[in-house]
Amino acid sequence: MSDxxxxxxxxxxxxxxxxxxxAGRPVAEAARELxxxxxxxxxxxHAWRRNNPEPEPEMSPVERARLSDWxxxxxxxxxxxxxxxxxxSTDVAGPTHHRNIAAEAY
Known part of the structure; x- marks a missing residue:
């Protein structure tokens, strides 16, 4: 076992x-170097980013209006x-579009 x-x-x-x-470098590149x-x-x-979240950017008035509309x-x-x-739930007979109209003709 060499490892x-x-x-x-x-x-x-x-x-x-x-x-x-x-530095914004890829993880694989930095790991190879180290x-x-x-x-x-x-x-x-991942643990560092979870413990040090980036602050939410301020929303523009247009974005706030869109969010409010949404x-x-x-x-x-x-x-x-x-x-x-x-x-x-209060309709006991059920919706009318499910009735069999052909059966009611007899």
Missing amino acids: KHRNFSPQFKAEAVPLVVT EINPGTLGSRE RRFRRAVRRRRERISRAQ
């Missing part, structure tokens, strides 16, 4: 992630679905 488990110092770990995060497994560096980068539309759709659902 040996390597232990990395905290300093090495702290310096490896910025190669990917701040001679470590790309999965290891990718996991550390939310208003979704509320209207939800209310309509609730009304239809309540109407169907």
Whole structure:
């Protein structure tokens, strides 16, 4: 078994992630340069991004208006679905379009 488990110092770990995060380099390229497994560096980068999320960019007035319109539309759709659902649950005979009209002719 030629592969040996390597232990990395905290300093090495702290310096490896910025190669990917701040420099914008691909994980595979940085991992090759550091001679470590790309999965290891990718996991550390993912953990760093999870603990240090980027702030949400400020929305423009147009984007805010679109979001407001979208939310208003979704509320209207939800209310309509609730009304239809309540109407169907109180309708004992069921919707009229499911009746067999040919059978009623006899």
